[in-house]
Amino acid sequence: xVQIYARKKALAGAANVLLAGAEKLKTSQNExxxxxxxxxxxxxxLRLRQNWRLKKVSNTIIGDLSxxxxxxxxxxxxxxxxxxxEDDEKASSPPSSPLxxxxxxxxxxxxxxxxxxxxxxxxxxxxxxxxxxxxxxxxVNINLLGSGPPPPPTQTCIGSKKLEAAQNVLFCKELxxxxxxxxxxxxxxxxxxxxxxxxxxxxxxxxxxxxxxxHSTTADKKQQHPSPxxxxxxxxxxxxxxxxxxxxxxxxxxxPFPHPATGPLGPSKKRMFAGPMAADRYELLEMTKTDTxxxxxxxxxxxxxxxxxxxxxxxxxxxxxxxPLISSHWNTLNSPTQSCVKINISTHGYDAVCRTPLVIHxxxxxxxxxxxxxxxxxxxxxxxxxxxxIFCHINQHQIxxxxxxxxxxxxxxxxxxxHLGDDSTGTxxxxxxxxxxxxxxxxxxxxxxxxxEPHTGIQVSVAHSPRTDFFxxxxxxxxxxxxxxxxxxxxxxxxxxxxxxxxxxxxxxASLTSNS
Amino acid sequence: xxxxxxxxxPTENRTGPHTIDVLSKRIMALGxxxxxxxxxxCETYTSVPQLGPQRTVHVLHNSEQPATVFSLLETGTKTIPxxxxxxxxxxxxxxSSFYTSKKQTKAESKGPRYEIGDFCVKLGTVTVSSNxxxxxVEVEYRPCVVPAMCWDLLKEFLQGFLGLxxxxxxxxxxxxRMQEIYSPIDTIHQYLEHFTIFRKSPGIGMRA
Amino acid sequence: xxxxxxxMDSLSAALKCNIIPNQxxxxxxxxxxxxxxxxxxxxxGLCDNVDSGPESFHDHELCFTLRAGSxxxxxxxxxxxxxxxxxxxxxxxxxxxxxxxxxxxKNRPTVVRSSIDMACSSTIVEFLTELGxxxxxxxxxxxYMFRKGRMKITVSKIFKVAGNKPVETVEPISQxxxxxxxxxxxxxxxxxxxxxxxxxxxxxxLVQLEKIDYKRLGSMM
Numbered sequence: 001x002v003q004i005y006a007r008k009k010a011l012a013g014a015a016n017v018l019l020a021g022a023e024k025l026k027t028s029q030n031e032x033x034x035x036x037x038x039x040x041x042x043x044x045x046l047r048l049r050q051n052w053r054l055k056k057v058s059n060t061i062i063g064d065l066s067x068x069x070x071x072x073x074x075x076x077x078x079x080x081x082x083x084x085x086e087d088d089e090k091a092s093s094p095p096s097s098p099l100x101x102x103x104x105x106x107x108x109x110x111x112x113x114x115x116x117x118x119x120x121x122x123x124x125x126x127x128x129x130x131x132x133x134x135x136x137x138x139x140v141n142i143n144l145l146g147s148g149p150p151p152p153p154t155q156t157c158i159g160s161k162k163l164e165a166a167q168n169v170l171f172c173k174e175l176x177x178x179x180x181x182x183x184x185x186x187x188x189x190x191x192x193x194x195x196x197x198x199x200x201x202x203x204x205x206x207x208x209x210x211x212x213x214x215h216s217t218t219a220d221k222k223q224q225h226p227s228p229x230x231x232x233x234x235x236x237x238x239x240x241x242x243x244x245x246x247x248x249x250x251x252x253x254x255x256p257f258p259h260p261a262t263g264p265l266g267p268s269k270k271r272m273f274a275g276p277m278a279a280d281r282y283e284l285l286e287m288t289k290t291d292t293x294x295x296x297x298x299x300x301x302x303x304x305x306x307x308x309x310x311x312x313x314x315x316x317x318x319x320x321x322x323x324p325l326i327s328s329h330w331n332t333l334n335s336p337t338q339s340c341v342k343i344n345i346s347t348h349g350y351d352a353v354c355r356t357p358l359v360i361h362x363x364x365x366x367x368x369x370x371x372x373x374x375x376x377x378x379x380x381x382x383x384x385x386x387x388x389x390i391f392c393h394i395n396q397h398q399i400x401x402x403x404x405x406x407x408x409x410x411x412x413x414x415x416x417x418x419h420l421g422d423d424s425t426g427t428x429x430x431x432x433x434x435x436x437x438x439x440x441x442x443x444x445x446x447x448x449x450x451x452x453e454p455h456t457g458i459q460v461s462v463a464h465s466p467r468t469d470f471f472x473x474x475x476x477x478x479x480x481x482x483x484x485x486x487x488x489x490x491x492x493x494x495x496x497x498x499x500x501x502x503x504x505x506x507x508x509x510a511s512l513t514s515n516s
Numbered sequence: 517x518x519x520x521x522x523x524x525x526p527t528e529n530r531t532g533p534h535t536i537d538v539l540s541k542r543i544m545a546l547g548x549x550x551x552x553x554x555x556x557x558c559e560t561y562t563s564v565p566q567l568g569p570q571r572t573v574h575v576l577h578n579s580e581q582p583a584t585v586f587s588l589l590e591t592g593t594k595t596i597p598x599x600x601x602x603x604x605x606x607x608x609x610x611x612s613s614f615y616t617s618k619k620q621t622k623a624e625s626k627g628p629r630y631e632i633g634d635f636c637v638k639l640g641t642v643t644v645s646s647n648x649x650x651x652x653v654e655v656e657y658r659p660c661v662v663p664a665m666c667w668d669l670l671k672e673f674l675q676g677f678l679g680l681x682x683x684x685x686x687x688x689x690x691x692x693r694m695q696e697i698y699s700p701i702d703t704i705h706q707y708l709e710h711f712t713i714f715r716k717s718p719g720i721g722m723r724a
Numbered sequence: 725x726x727x728x729x730x731x732m733d734s735l736s737a738a739l740k741c742n743i744i745p746n747q748x749x750x751x752x753x754x755x756x757x758x759x760x761x762x763x764x765x766x767x768x769g770l771c772d773n774v775d776s777g778p779e780s781f782h783d784h785e786l787c788f789t790l791r792a793g794s795x796x797x798x799x800x801x802x803x804x805x806x807x808x809x810x811x812x813x814x815x816x817x818x819x820x821x822x823x824x825x826x827x828x829x830k831n832r833p834t835v836v837r838s839s840i841d842m843a844c845s846s847t848i849v850e851f852l853t854e855l856g857x858x859x860x861x862x863x864x865x866x867x868y869m870f871r872k873g874r875m876k877i878t879v880s881k882i883f884k885v886a887g888n889k890p891v892e893t894v895e896p897i898s899q900x901x902x903x904x905x906x907x908x909x910x911x912x913x914x915x916x917x918x919x920x921x922x923x924x925x926x927x928x929x930l931v932q933l934e935k936i937d938y939k940r941l942g943s944m945m
Contacts, residue, residue, distance in 0.1 A: 253772055259809035260783040260818045261869050261878050264745065264841055264908055274583040275601035276816040276845040278700035280517060281582055557730050566792035567856045577730065591854050598851045600819065601842035603744070605735050607821055610840065613800050614790055614856070624730070 040111040041084050048112065048159060054082060063114075065167045067174070071252030074174035080163065081115045114159040120166040122217030126175055128237040129210040130203065130301055169215060175245045175293075176213040182294040192294070201298050204365070204381050209301045211241070240300050240336060244293045302364045302381075303337045309383045310341065310362050317390050323347065323500040324397055326390070337364050343390070345397040347502045353408065354401035356393055360386075392433060395452035399435040402450055402505050406439045409509045411448075414438040420451070439509075446512040449488055450505075458501060461488035462512065518634075518658035519698045521670050521690075522706040523683045525651040532641050532648045536627055539639050539653065542677045548632035555579045556640065557624035558711050561608065561615035573615055575608060576704050586704040597701045620645045623711040625652045634658050635673060642714055649714040653678065654703075664694035742910045748822065748839040749917055751905040751924050751933035760879065760901045763930045764868060767877060770926060771870035778868040781878075782811040784885070785865060786849065788857035804857060806848050810864070816843040825937070832914070833921035835935045839908060864894050867901065874916065875923060878904045903931050 045061070048054065054063045066078030176197070183192035183199045190202040199211045256269050263272065270287050273279070279287075291299070311330075318326045324347045331340045338361065345356040361368040367379040369389060379385040396418050403413040416437035436451040447463040472478070491508065498504030527535050544550075561573045572590040585604040589596045598604075608615065625640030638654040655674055660666040667686055675682035686694060689705045738744050755763050764778060790802040803822060809815040823838035853859070867880030880902050883894035905924060907916050924933035 255871070257779040257781075257869055257871070258818075259781060259812040259815040260785075260807040261781040261809075261865070261867075261880070262783075262785075262805075262807050262820055262841070263818050263843065265871055265874065265876055272843050273816055275843050276584070276599045278581040278584045278586070278599050280580050280700070284583055555730065557732075559732075563856065564792060567790075571855065573855070577732075587851070589851055589854055594854075596847055596851045596854055598845055598847050600844035600848075602735060603840050603842040604844075605732060606739075606744070606746070606840050607819075607842070610802060610821055611790070614792055614802065 037111055038084075044110065044112045044159070045082065048082065048114075051160060052163060063163075065116075065120075065163050066170060067167075067249060071249035071254075072174060073252065074170070074177065076119075076170065076173065077117075078120065078167065078170050079117070080166065082159070083113045083115065085111050085113045110159065112159050114162055116162060116166045118217070120169045122169065122215060123165060124169040124172040124213065124215040126172050126238055126241055127210075127212040127214050128234045128241065128297075129212075129232075130234060130237075130305060131208050131210060132206060171242075171245070172213060172215070175241060176211070178245065178248075179211055179241075179294050179297075182292040186292065186294060199294075201294065203298055203301045204305055207305055209237075209298060211297070234304075237297060237301060237304065241293070241297055244296055248293070299364045300336045303339070303362065306362050306364065306367065306381060307339055309381070310360065310367065310386060313383045313386050313390070314341070314343065317387065317394075321394060324394060324401070326394070338362065345394060347397075347401055347500055349499065350401060350405065350502045353502070354397065354404040356397040356400070358390075358393060391454045395433075395435040395454065398452045398458060398501060399437045399450060401502055403437055403439065405502055405506060406509065409506065409513070410442040411439045411509055411513075412442070412444075414440055414447070441509070441513055447488075448505075448508065448512070458493060460491040460493055460505070460508070462491055462508075463488045517661070517698075517700060518656050519660055519663045519666050519670065520654055520656040520703045520706070521667075521674065521683065522652055522654050522687060522703070522710060523674060523678070523681075524710060525653050525678060525681055527651060532651065535651050536639050536641060539651070539677070540628060540630075543630050543632065543637055543639075546632060546677060548630040548635075548637060550628050551631045551636075552629050553579075553626065554629040554638045554640070555624060555626040556707050557622070557626075558708060559617055560621045561611075561617045563615055564613070567614055573608075574708055575605065576707060578700070578704065578707075580703075581700050584700070586701060588704065588708055595705075597704070599701060621715060623649075623715060625707065625711075642710070644711070644715050649717065652707075652710055661698050662695060663690050663698055667694065742912065745908045745910050746838055746840055747909055747911045747913075748835075748837050749907045749909065749920060750835045750837065751833075751920055752835075752936045753903045753924075753927075753931040753933040754898075754900045755879070755903055755931045756900045759930060763879065763901075763903070763927070766927060766930060767868075767870045767879070770923070771872045771877065778870060780811070780866075780868050781809065781880075782866045783807050783809055783864070784862065786862045787860045788852050789860055790852075790855065790857045804852060806852065808846075817846055817848050818842070819844045819848055832935075833917040836914075836917070838911075841908065863897070865902075872923060873919070874907050874909070875920060876906050878902075878906075880904075903927075903933065905933050 045054075048063075052063050052065065053069070054061055056062075061082040063080045063082060064078055065080060066072060066074070066076070068074075068078075176199075179199055180194045183194050183201065186192060188201070192202075193200040197213045197215075201209045201211075203209045255266060258264060258272065268287065274284060274287070314326070314328045318328070324345050327344045327346075329342045329344075331342075334340065341360045341362065343358040343360065345358070347354070356372050358372065359370040361370075365381050367381075367386060369377040369379065369386075371377060371393070377389060379389065399416055399418065403416060406413055414437075416435070418433075418435045420434040420436055434451060434453040436449065438447060438449050440447045445465055447465070449461045449463070451459045453459070493501070493504055496504045496507065498507050525535065525539065530538070540550075556576065556578045558574055558576045561575065563571045569592065571592070574588045574590070576586045576588070578584070578586065583602060585600050585602055587598040587600070587604065589598070621644065623642065623644045625642045627639045627641050630637040630639075634657060636656040636658065638656075640652040640654065642649045642652050653674070655670060657666050657670050657673075663686065671683065685691070687706050687709070689709055690702065693702070768778060785805055785807045788804045788806065790804060791799045805820045805822065807818045807820065819842050821838075821840040825835045825837040862885045864883040864885055865878075865880040866883065867878060869879075870877040882897050882902055884897050885894060905920055907920065909916055927933060
């Protein structure tokens, strides 16, 4: 009995030891789990700290996602708060956090919680549209309501992504704010309009640039401004806008250093020169002038439209006119407000005989054409002016080419005019003007007249002198009078053989060159 | 910035304002437009005896180059020009124990400024310490920077509205520099030449 | 457009409004050659936008004085400095008058001295010489500059200039770099001194930026 009792006691003692050990293990494991979360928290905080500005204010960790340190002067703050994910479950909103609204994304895998002010939550972008006139605009506005929302930010986004999105919202807001301010202040001939989240500026007559701030929060689904499906959003101009504001930020912080080093900080290099180089008041005034963001983007939009119009005009002419060939070469590199196109007018198979090169500089509201002879033609934004100019040059090209061809065939150019159309030389063309020339065969017995008109095309006439057949009459008694030149007879070019005008002319001249 | 010719216009018993009036009517008749006013002033400082041989510093301002102070230092053997920022005047104050100005020598030329095509015309009433001394006409031809290349044009233009009083020869200061590139300091030299003459001449006696 | 006032009128108006930056707030110190890299790293961390690396400079300074023996007592002396950049070919010359440091409050964190600073044409050296100035000494300063807000920090090595020797063969005067922290401001903006003191604290112990009293330095030697 005593033995059993003793055995029982011994077993109980052993069991106690085991239980105590198990208990110890359990607590230490619990401890480890808790420690890991704090460890995770600290590591994540460290990672966050590497990319974002954080500081400890009493018991909270406050961060700043604004662009203020990068040169922004926008007044809205971009503070956010970092808390432990665990704490959130106990107290749904920390008391000191100013704006912890919006749904808390479920983040089981993150030990950090980042709370962002509600006005910076969601997704924002700047929408830029170029539109033709008011009617288009209205239809787009209607479209706005019907189209679907952009994808909401993913629920699993970690703190950094959320901060990046918020920073983007802040940036877009600053950009839009700045543009709206400028739109109100600028004295444009057609005033800019700012309505709600949209700025409307007239770029060229009948064409508006619309800049909108689209901000959609996941919390407030009614307030969406999704991109309209109909008129396309201009990504290039949007990018330019972002770039322009970043440039402003950069300029705010990157002041030039003085040389020599004792000079004052602040004035630009140009301004430093103004005194000793005796700059006059115009130069000084120019130094103080800078284009506002809106002016710059309007200029870029103007150029964009001008480039598009020029492209369109050149392409349509190239399609319409098969003879001569019109090829245009756009420079691949161009500035946002200036580009350049080189146009070659040539005839297939006769490039070596004659080629008419033109260079067109496309600016913001005007075109400048440098012609073959070095003449500079300035044109407005109306595409018809460019069209007229090109047609005028097509005619001139044909006339010059046929004369150059004549020279190689031994014919003689008697005269030409590029600008017919006054009272002495025929009717005035409704658009552009006609060109003509006169050539004689090597022996002088044949004369060809060519007249190019933008509308009717090319007319070719031939005169023989003397006429091959001669019958004396009472008036013309002798054959020698026939040398004075005879009647011109039209050639039906369309019935002639030949690939193109010059080929036909070559054949015509060859056939008219007498053997004698 | 172009080439500037400065010439004196005789008042011939007329008052200063009247002469300016006559000239401005003539230039307006040619189609010029008034573009504000202009002012060129000159203060002269001489060295104190302790500094050794006497030297003179002329400090001039031209409203056409508002950010610049021009100084001309005359040592007796040569003239050294200097162009600086506006703070040079402050430095001259610091130098007051070395260089002193005679209060009676402050000269200035001021009046209307006209633009006509490529020309800029200024009709200046000259005063020396507030006493009227005469009329200076300044004509600038902007597109050219070499005096020799536009002197004939400028002469013709000047004679066109000054009549026989227009200059027949380039200003003395420019005569050796006709082929050089003209700069704003050359205008300052011309003004100083005229101011020096005006200071020596007896006052006409009429206050402008 | 109204008639332009005389330049002197506008200058005195500017003086009255106290918008001309004519006071220099200055702290100076030095660092040994072997630690200058560490200092530059620290400055890169502390200063504004050094993303493109610190700005280097290479200047030649000529120190003139204009003096006249007055009848009674000590002669009047006006120091004038001309500085030009050797590394920027077309930069204007800089003429500078630096006054005696203000005695003022002992507790002031920085040296405060009047300074008139202007860009000028290259004729300035001849102009000053003919004006009666005497060239006291000249040197070449080469180094880096930084900015933090309105503060300018220069870390420069000073080289002797002997006669007409070419610039490449100059010798350094010591094995250390001169460190200067300065602000040019209109008079009366003493708050800037406090900012400078705080900034200087952050450079310790690499470099001790202090108010250097030249008069006392002179008497120590």
